[in-house]
Amino acid sequence: MKSPVSIDVNDISWTEPRNKQKILHPVSFNLDPGKILGIVGPNGAGKSTLLRLLYRYQKPSTGVIKIDGKDIWSMSAKKVACIIAAVLQEQITDFALTVREIVALGRTPHKQWFGSLNDLNDEEIIENSLNRLCILKFADRQLNTLSGGERQRVMVARALAQETRLLILDEPTNHLDIRQQLEVLELIKDLPITVVTSLHDLNMAASICDEVLLLKEGHSLAFGHPDNVFCKSKISEAFEVITKQEFLVPSNSKHITFHLA
Amino acid sequence: MKNKIKGSLSLFKINKGLGLLILLSIFVLIISLSLAISVGAVQISTSTVWGVIINKLYPETFETIWSKGRESIVWNVRFPRSLLAIIVGSGLAIVGASLQAVTRNPLADPHLLGISSGGAFGAILALLHTGLFIGLLTVPLMAFLGALVATSIVLGVSRFTAATSADRLVLVGVAVSFIIMAGANILIFLGDHRATHTVVFWMLGGLGFAQWDHLIYPLATLICCGIWLFFKTDILNAMTVGDETATTLGIRVQNFRLIVFTICALITGVMVAFSGMIGFIGLMVPHVVRMIVGGNYLRVLPVSAFFGAILLLWTDIAARTIMAPEDMPIGIVTGLVGGIFFVWLLRRKL
Numbered sequence A: 001m002k003s004p005v006s007i008d009v010n011d012i013s014w015t016e017p018r019n020k021q022k023i024l025h026p027v028s029f030n031l032d033p034g035k036i037l038g039i040v041g042p043n044g045a046g047k048s049t050l051l052r053l054l055y056r057y058q059k060p061s062t063g064v065i066k067i068d069g070k071d072i073w074s075m076s077a078k079k080v081a082c083i084i085a086a087v088l089q090e091q092i093t094d095f096a097l098t099v100r101e102i103v104a105l106g107r108t109p110h111k112q113w114f115g116s117l118n119d120l121n122d123e124e125i126i127e128n129s130l131n132r133l134c135i136l137k138f139a140d141r142q143l144n145t146l147s148g149g150e151r152q153r154v155m156v157a158r159a160l161a162q163e164t165r166l167l168i169l170d171e172p173t174n175h176l177d178i179r180q181q182l183e184v185l186e187l188i189k190d191l192p193i194t195v196v197t198s199l200h201d202l203n204m205a206a207s208i209c210d211e212v213l214l215l216k217e218g219h220s221l222a223f224g225h226p227d228n229v230f231c232k233s234k235i236s237e238a239f240e241v242i243t244k245q246e247f248l249v250p251s252n253s254k255h256i257t258f259h260l261a
Numbered sequence B: 001m002k003n004k005i006k007g008s009l010s011l012f013k014i015n016k017g018l019g020l021l022i023l024l025s026i027f028v029l030i031i032s033l034s035l036a037i038s039v040g041a042v043q044i045s046t047s048t049v050w051g052v053i054i055n056k057l058y059p060e061t062f063e064t065i066w067s068k069g070r071e072s073i074v075w076n077v078r079f080p081r082s083l084l085a086i087i088v089g090s091g092l093a094i095v096g097a098s099l100q101a102v103t104r105n106p107l108a109d110p111h112l113l114g115i116s117s118g119g120a121f122g123a124i125l126a127l128l129h130t131g132l133f134i135g136l137l138t139v140p141l142m143a144f145l146g147a148l149v150a151t152s153i154v155l156g157v158s159r160f161t162a163a164t165s166a167d168r169l170v171l172v173g174v175a176v177s178f179i180i181m182a183g184a185n186i187l188i189f190l191g192d193h194r195a196t197h198t199v200v201f202w203m204l205g206g207l208g209f210a211q212w213d214h215l216i217y218p219l220a221t222l223i224c225c226g227i228w229l230f231f232k233t234d235i236l237n238a239m240t241v242g243d244e245t246a247t248t249l250g251i252r253v254q255n256f257r258l259i260v261f262t263i264c265a266l267i268t269g270v271m272v273a274f275s276g277m278i279g280f281i282g283l284m285v286p287h288v289v290r291m292i293v294g295g296n297y298l299r300v301l302p303v304s305a306f307f308g309a310i311l312l313l314w315t316d317i318a319a320r321t322i323m324a325p326e327d328m329p330i331g332i333v334t335g336l337v338g339g340i341f342f343v344w345l346l347r348r349k350l
Helices: A047-054 A077-081 A099-110 A120-132 A148-161 A178-190 A202-208 A232-239 B002-038 B046-057 B068-102 B115-130 B135-160 B166-190 B193-203 B216-230 B233-239 B243-248 B253-275 B281-293 B297-322 B330-349
Strands: A007-015 A022-031 A036-040 A062-067 A084-087 A166-170 A194-198 A211-216 A219-224 A242-247 A254-259
Touching (some): A022 A047, A022 A062, A022 A211, A077 A084, A077 A099, A084 B243, A211 A232, A232 A254, B068 B297, B115 B166, B135 B166, B233 B243, B281 B297, B281 B330
Parallel strands (some): A036 A211
Antiparallel strands (some): A242 A254
C-alpha cells in the first residue's frame, strides 16, 4: 500500500457551461493525509459535482485542487489515475466482462504500451483485491449475474486494484444491505489511504469520518469535525427538518434523529 | 529474476487460450477458403484449387493437370474474390466490435449507424460525378470522407436531441442513414444513366469486382487499423464500464472515442468502396463471439476478425449458389440473415 496524500482545495466552483447555472459556489478545505472526509447534504446540494471535480472528470470553473501540493490539472490524466481512484454509481452496460476482468481494469493506468496482459505482480494485486472484498468465489462470473450489493463490492475491489493514495466514493452504501454497509464502512476505515466519500446517513458519517463537509444548494455550510458540524442548527438549516441530538442506551453514543414538525 | 520468469510464464498461460482459439480459427478459415474457391458454376476440386495457388506462388511445384480456363477461374476470379470476402468480413466485424465498446451500445453497427451509407454516398459521388481525380485511390478516399461526415452527423444529432441511450442512438443512425441514402439516390438519378446500372449493382453489395491489384488498399487499411485497435483492447474494455470510471482510469475518453470513430469510418469507407454496402456483419459477429469467448476485447477483437472473415466467405458461397448461375448481391443475403438476427437480439434484450 502506498502512502496517503493530503488534499488542498482552494475556492473551487463549477458552473454548468450550457445554461450558465452555478452548481457549486466557491468552497475551500484541507484534508490531512490518511483522513476520511465525508461530504453530506440534501439531494441536489452539489455533492456529486464536487466529487467530479476531485476525481478530475470536470475542470473547476475557478479555483485549484492540489494533491500533495500539486495541481491535479498540471498532471496527465494517467498520472492522476495512479494517485486517485473512484467508485461511482454508473450503471454498467452488459458487455459480458467477468468480475476478475472488471477488477483487472484497475491496473490500466499502471500499464505501459500493451495494456491487455497482466504480469505476475498485477495478478497478485488483482487476487488480493478480490480476496479483500470476499468476491473471489465469483471471480469468474459475469457482472450481470450479480446483485447490486455484489456489483458495488466489485467496483470497490477494482478501485483497490488501482493501488492509489486517495480513494473517492460516491454513496458507497447505496443498494447494500445492513451487513454489506457495515463491511464497506469497516473497509474504508481500515484503508491506510486518504478517503473522500459522499454519504446520505449522517450518523454513519459521524461514526467513520474525521472531517465532514456540509453542503446545501451548492454552498458550503460547514466544514470540520463531525461533532462541530453536526449541531442542531446546521442540520436543520441544510435539510429543513427538526433535529434532535439523542444518546443511545446503553452505549451512550450520540445519535441524531430527524422530524418534520 | 525468478519473478520475471514466472511473470512471462503467466503471460504465456493467458496467451495459450487465445493462441489455441486463433489457431482453430485459421484452420476453419483455410477450409472455408478452399471451399469458397471450389464451389461455383464450374465445380473445381480443392486439390486443383491448391495446386493452382501453390504453383502461382512457387512455380512448377506441381505438374499442371488442369486446363488454362480453370486456372484462370481459380487465380483471377475466385481467389481474389474470396480474399476480398475475408478482408471485408473481418474489417466490418472489428468495426462493429469497436463501435459497440466506445458507444457502450450493443446495437452499434456501421450499417445501422449510417456510416456505410456515408461511405456509399462518397463513393457514388466519385464514381458518377467528380471523376477519379487521384486515380484508383479516389473512390476509397471519398468513401472514407463520406463515412466520416456521416459519423459526425450521427454524433452531432444524437447530442443535439440528447438521444444518448442505446436504442435512441440506433434510431438516430437509421434516420441519418435514410437522409444520406436519399442524397445518394439523387446522385445516382442525376448521374450518367449508362453507369447507373453498375453503381446500383455495386451498392447492393458484392465481391464480384475483386481484382488482384486493388486488394492492397483494403488489406493495408485492415492491417494498420486492426493492429492499432488490438493494442488498445484494455482501453476498449474500460470504455464499456462508463465514461466517468474510464476517466478515473486515466483514459482521455472523448479523445479516444473520436479516434476510434475515425478509424471505424476509415475501415468502413474503404470496405464499402470495394464491396458495396454489406450490412449486419458488425452487429452479428461480436455478439456471437462474446457468447463464446466472453467480453474481454483481448479475445473479442481478434476472434471477431476471424469470425467475420469466415462468415462473409460462407455468405458469399450462399450468394453464389442460391440462384446459380446468377450471382446474387451478397448485401441481400447479409441483410436477410442480419435483419432476422436483429429481431432476435431485440427480443432477447427486452
